[in-house]
Amino acid sequence: MKSLFTIKSGGAASWAIRVAVAVLLGAALLWVPTRGSDSLIETFTTAFTLMAAALSLNLLLGYAGQISIGHSAFFGIGTYVTAIAVTRWGWSPFVTLPVAFALAFVIGVLVSLPALRIQGVYLALVTLALGLVFPQVIKWKKLSWLTGGAKGLNDTGFKFNKDNPTYEIFGWNPWGNLRGQNVKPFYYWVGIIIVVIVYLICRGVVKSRMGRSLVAIRDNSTAAAVMGVNLAVTKGIVFGLSAAMCAMPGSLSAIRTGTVTPDTALLTVAGSITFLVIMVVGGAGSLWGPIIGALLYQFITERTGDWTDPDKIPGLFRPFFGWAQTSPGGGIFAMSLILLMFFAPLGIVGLWRVQSRRLCKVVSKPAGTATIYKTVPASAAD
Amino acid sequence: MELFLQRLVDGLSEGSIYALLALGLVIIYRGTGHLNFAQGEMALFSAYCVYQFGEWDIPIGIAVIMGMAVGFLIGATAEVALVRPIAKKSPFAVFIVTIGLFQFLNWLDGAIWGGQQLPNTGVGSKQPRFPHLFPSADTDFVRIFGAEITIKSLGTIGLVLVITAALFLVFNRTKLGLAMRAVASNADSAKLVGIRTSTVLMVSWGMAAAIGALGGVVTAGNAQSVSQSLMFQVFIYASAAATLGGFDSPGGAVIGGLTIGVIQNLAAGYAPDWVGQEMKVGVSFLVIVAVLLFRPSGLFGTAKVERV
Numbered sequence: 069m070k071s072l073f074t075i076k077s078g079g080a081a082s083w084a085i086r087v088a089v090a091v092l093l094g095a096a097l098l099w100v101p102t103r104g105s106d107s108l109i110e111t112f113t114t115a116f117t118l119m120a121a122a123l124s125l126n127l128l129l130g131y132a133g134q135i136s137i138g139h140s141a142f143f144g145i146g147t148y149v150t151a152i153a154v155t156r157w158g159w160s161p162f163v164t165l166p167v168a169f170a171l172a173f174v175i176g177v178l179v180s181l182p183a184l185r186i187q188g189v190y191l192a193l194v195t196l197a198l199g200l201v202f203p204q205v206i207k208w209k210k211l212s213w214l215t216g217g218a219k220g221l222n223d224t225g226f227k228f229n230k231d232n233p234t235y236e237i238f239g240w241n242p243w244g245n246l247r248g249q250n251v252k253p254f255y256y257w258v259g260i261i262i263v264v265i266v267y268l269i270c271r272g273v274v275k276s277r278m279g280r281s282l283v284a285i286r287d288n289s290t291a292a293a294v295m296g297v298n299l300a301v302t303k304g305i306v307f308g309l310s311a312a313m314c315a316m317p318g319s320l321s322a323i324r325t326g327t328v329t330p331d332t333a334l335l336t337v338a339g340s341i342t343f344l345v346i347m348v349v350g351g352a353g354s355l356w357g358p359i360i361g362a363l364l365y366q367f368i369t370e371r372t373g374d375w376t377d378p379d380k381i382p383g384l385f386r387p388f389f390g391w392a393q394t395s396p397g398g399g400i401f402a403m404s405l406i407l408l409m410f411f412a413p414l415g416i417v418g419l420w421r422v423q424s425r426r427l428c429k430v431v432s433k434p435a436g437t438a439t440i441y442k443t444v445p446a447s448a449a450d
Numbered sequence: 451m452e453l454f455l456q457r458l459v460d461g462l463s464e465g466s467i468y469a470l471l472a473l474g475l476v477i478i479y480r481g482t483g484h485l486n487f488a489q490g491e492m493a494l495f496s497a498y499c500v501y502q503f504g505e506w507d508i509p510i511g512i513a514v515i516m517g518m519a520v521g522f523l524i525g526a527t528a529e530v531a532l533v534r535p536i537a538k539k540s541p542f543a544v545f546i547v548t549i550g551l552f553q554f555l556n557w558l559d560g561a562i563w564g565g566q567q568l569p570n571t572g573v574g575s576k577q578p579r580f581p582h583l584f585p586s587a588d589t590d591f592v593r594i595f596g597a598e599i600t601i602k603s604l605g606t607i608g609l610v611l612v613i614t615a616a617l618f619l620v621f622n623r624t625k626l627g628l629a630m631r632a633v634a635s636n637a638d639s640a641k642l643v644g645i646r647t648s649t650v651l652m653v654s655w656g657m658a659a660a661i662g663a664l665g666g667v668v669t670a671g672n673a674q675s676v677s678q679s680l681m682f683q684v685f686i687y688a689s690a691a692a693t694l695g696g697f698d699s700p701g702g703a704v705i706g707g708l709t710i711g712v713i714q715n716l717a718a719g720y721a722p723d724w725v726g727q728e729m730k731v732g733v734s735f736l737v738i739v740a741v742l743l744f745r746p747s748g749l750f751g752t753a754k755v756e757r758v
Contacts, residue, residue: 135545186742189485189545193689194742196487197735200686204728337682341553348546392561399561402554409536409543409550 071429082430097260101253102242109252113324115366116259117317120266121334122346122358124313127270129344130352131279132306133286134183138195140339141202142311145172146318147335148206151224151328152214161226161323162258168315176311180304187289199337206330220329224322226251255324262320263359266313271355273309282306314343345401349408351417360416365401372397455597457719458712463603465711466610467672470665471688472695472703473617474658479697480634481654482533484544488551490685492528492659493666495555496521497676500667501568501580510581514667518660524555525659526652534651560678567677582671583609606668613661614704621700630654634698683731687714690734693741696751706749710734 075081100112125139149168153159179198183191205211207218215221228251244253273279281302284292293299322328333339342365350361374380375397378390389396412419471489478486486492496517503513528551536543569575584590584605591598621627632640633650641647669684670676691710695702714733717725725733747753 133542135542137549182739182743185746188541190693190742190746192487192545193485193693194738197686197690197731197738200683200731201735204731207728209723209726209728341549344546344549345553393564394557394560396557396561398553398557402550402552402557405550406532406547406554409539409547413539413543 071426073428075428075430077430077432098242101244101256106250106252109256111366111370113252113256113259115362116256116263117321117334118342118346118365119263119359119362120259120317120320121314121339121343122350122362123263123266123270123355124310125343126347126352126355126358127273127282127313128306128310130347130354130357131274131286132282132303134303134307135188135192136195136310137192137337137340137344138179138198138202139310139314139343140199140335140337142172142176142314143318143321143339143343144202144206144330144335145175145311146315146320147322147328147332148215149315150319150322151216151221154224154322155216155221156214161224161319165316165319168319169312172315173308173312176308177304179311180307183303183307184300196337196340199340203330203336206335215330216328218330220327222327224328225326226323255320258320258323259317262316266316267355267359269309269313273306274355278302278305345405347415349401349404349415351415351419353414354417354421357415357417364416368400369395369397372400452595452597453719455595456599457715459597459599459603459607461712461715462708463600463606463711464672464715465691465708466606467665467668467684467707468687468691468710469610469704469707470613470668471662471684472691472707473613473700474662474665475688475692476695476697476700476703477654477658477661479692480700481630481651482529482537484533484537484541484548485689485697486655486658487545487548487685488528488555489658489662489688490666490681491552491555491559492521492524493662493669494676494678494681495524495559496659496663497580497666497670497680498559498563498568500670501563501577501676504569504577504581505575507576510583513581514583514664517667518663521659521663521666522656525662526656528659529652529655530648533655534648556678563676565678567675569675579674580670580676582674583668584671586671602672609664609668610704610707613664614700617661617700626650626653686731687711687734690737692748693738694748696748698752699748699750702748702750710737713737 075085101109104112121139121143124142125136128134128136146168149171150161150164153164153167154161179195182194186194206215208215209217211217228246242253243257244251244255246254273282281292281297284295284297285299285302289299318334321332321334334342346361346365347358348361349364350359351357372389372395375385375389375395376393378386381389385396389399392399408415414421471493474489474493475486478484478489499520500510500513500517503516504510508516532547532551533544536547564573566573569577569579582602584602586600586602590601592601592604593599619627621631629640629645629650630653632643632645633647633654637647640650665684665688666681669680673680687710688707691707692703693706694709695704695706710733714725714730717733718727718730741748
């Protein structure tokens, strides 16, 4: 394929692009909580929640090829660990995050045990059943002393009171007012921290020996086993990690909304499908895919939220969706899911990777020119 | 004893619905080797259509047949337009497409008929409740050994037996059935001996969706209404039934469906505190996991041997 520009990997142009992207990204992230409206901050915070969940699913599904439609259950475990610890035992909300992480890890590893025998669509079936069972367990009479049953739990959030400090930088406060007037930016930053943690864990796993094992399992598990990949351990760890990471945005949603019920959309199978849609539309098996997918999902969902009234639909879309009695957001995503499978199975990021090469091609350094670091002492090499 | 008999028949009647959807799953799995996650939603769309036909004063009998025809069209179209072209790429792509179809059909129901439960006098429904295929008034029951067995339960069980018998005849006594079995056994060889595999697969998907539509209508009849979430759990029960019976055995699907229905109803009836109505799905979950762990091919399925 011919491209307009050709740049060298690690060269000045390549670094200039990287720095420009990082600066733009940082500026955009700072602009939202300081200059953006409250609803925009909310939108982004919800998008961060979805992002972290989709990233965790991506590690399991996009990289390891293990289908899961039960991630809403792991999300819900995070939500309920936080809610129960805060309301029943009076813990501070943010202390519950590592606990939720650990508990979801254990449950994820337990779920991986059947996954050692069950593959493909059967695993999808088991996880789908898990996703359906979770809200029912929460509503279960035998557990309602703990979970609050179908009514859910209240006051699960973080308490903003007069004693909370405020942190201002030269009179400029991007973190939100922790004394309770405007706390939205605070959750915005917590959301970013969670996304960054999840992203770094995913990146660490993917770029390591473990990540290569995952891809090997996805592409041909028999060959992977022959090459020395320990299927049981690898699948167990990736299931556990994925579940644990998915629990963190779940905890955040309990802290942020302050009330928890088992019928919240993200805790039911609808949530699992949302994560799946975000991941596939953004790009399965790429680190940036779920991030872009989540932003797109949240913005389209909010933009089309009031499209039940035909007069609110922009003229271009009115003939297509004017007849619909409910918001077309779900339909748009369902259709794009199907269409993407035909034209770009690797999602938006996959499409970008192919198309951007027409404009600009990055050539890696010729073999043998990289700096060699001696790791073996000269005396030992003799 | 009366209570036991009553719960047994109720379980069989609920199981019959699962059997209908499971039959659809099995027919598709035998034909193309895919698990159709949109099976329940296809059935739901047909059930919504039956509601609509009822609004147009079409009697329930004819409405159901028209609903099944709609189901057949959806199934056949889905196979031709979506599954067939994508199947060449990867099984994962087919999985995503069926999930996409699941979401699309569910959204379409809401977009056409609104998000509320139907029939609903608030939006001008003429029918007081979703019509049942069989007499379902409170007085429509027969006494057997002192137990009150409703006509609709007996009717549903009878319906499944009739459908199973008809399918058995189609599979074993017609040319189409022979072709379907040939494709299920070995698609490439079937093509070589002159069977139009594409037509066979299209008809399989259509048939599966039509039988599922029947299950959707009976489910809606029992619930007396249709809503967007009607089929979520029924689909899981049906999958549990197909898993238990074996994904490539139609007879197994029926027996699996009836078994799941009976187990769930007895468990819910005799352990109301532990299982009750809300933990029925837990029973299905345990059945699915246990069967897949200890006998992945199900009770009546053939074990899959893979060449590496």
